[in-house]
Amino acid sequence: MAALKSNEMTREGYDSLNAELEHLITVVRKENAERLKEAISLGDISENAEYDAAKDAQAETEERISTIEEILRTAVIVEETDESDDSVQTGRTVTILDLNTNEEMTYKIVGTTEADPLNGKLSNVSLVGQHLLGTKAGDKVEFLVPDGMARYKVVEVKR
Numbered sequence: 001m002a003a004l005k006s007n008e009m010t011r012e013g014y015d016s017l018n019a020e021l022e023h024l025i026t027v028v029r030k031e032n033a034e035r036l037k038e039a040i041s042l043g044d045i046s047e048n049a050e051y052d053a054a055k056d057a058q059a060e061t062e063e064r065i066s067t068i069e070e071i072l073r074t075a076v077i078v079e080e081t082d083e084s085d086d087s088v089q090t091g092r093t094v095t096i097l098d099l100n101t102n103e104e105m106t107y108k109i110v111g112t113t114e115a116d117p118l119n120g121k122l123s124n125v126s127l128v129g130q131h132l133l134g135t136k137a138g139d140k141v142e143f144l145v146p147d148g149m150a151r152y153k154v155v156e157v158k159r
Contacts, residue, residue: 007071007074007075007076007111007112007113008075008076008077008078008090008111008124009071009075009076009077009078009110009111009113009114010077010078010090010091010108010110010111010114011077011078011079011091012114013110013111013113013114014072014075014077016114017068017071017072017075017113018072020068021065021068021069021072024061024064024065024068025065028061029061029065032054032057032058032061033058035050035053035054035057035058036051036054036055036058038050038054039051039053039054071113075111075113078090078091078111079091086136086137086157087133087134087135087136087157088109088132088133088134088135088136088154088157089109089133089134090109090110090111090124090133091108091109091110091159092108092109092157092158092159093106093107093108093109093157093158093159094106094107094108094109094132094154094156094157094158095154095155095156095157095158096132096152096153096154096155097152097153097155098150098151098152099140099151099152099153100148100149100150100151104155106120107120107121107122108120108121108122109122109123109124109129109132109133110122110123110124111123111124112124112125127143127145127150128150128152131143131150131152132152132154135154135157136154136157137154137155137156137157138153138154139153139154140152140153140154141154
């Protein structure tokens with residue numbers, strides 16, 4: 001796995017990853033070990049599907065633990081610094097109006113590791129996120145996308 005560069009995260013995202021890491025280490029690792037122990041007790045591991053499944057689960061857990069540790073090691077938690085600044089920033093929630101479809105959408109701007117657009121979390125380095133950073137309510141942004149021109153109006157910015 002290539003090393004990640006430092007990445008911005010919200011406090012909420014950082015805490016969520018820490019909680020997941022704690023769960024993986026304290027609960028899932030023990031469950032995996034118990035599954036392996038049970039599979040080994042079944043006998044010949046060379047043709048033991050339960051053993052193979054348990055080893056796969058263990059490998060997936062260890063890979064996820066390693067990934068989360070790397071993310072947390074390089075995380076830069078974004079804190080509110082200027083209360084008078086009402087622009088779009090990582091950690092803030094923005095409501096935008098798609099001027100092409102007249103659809104209104106609300107997103108929390110988050111770091112890349114937290115992004116989940118279908119659940120209202122938009123990465124600060126995504127195409128839309130990049131263009132929204134620094135804008136304020138009433139601002140319009142336009143930029144080229146593969147199928148034409150994206151056009152948005154910032155309706156509201158919340159902390």
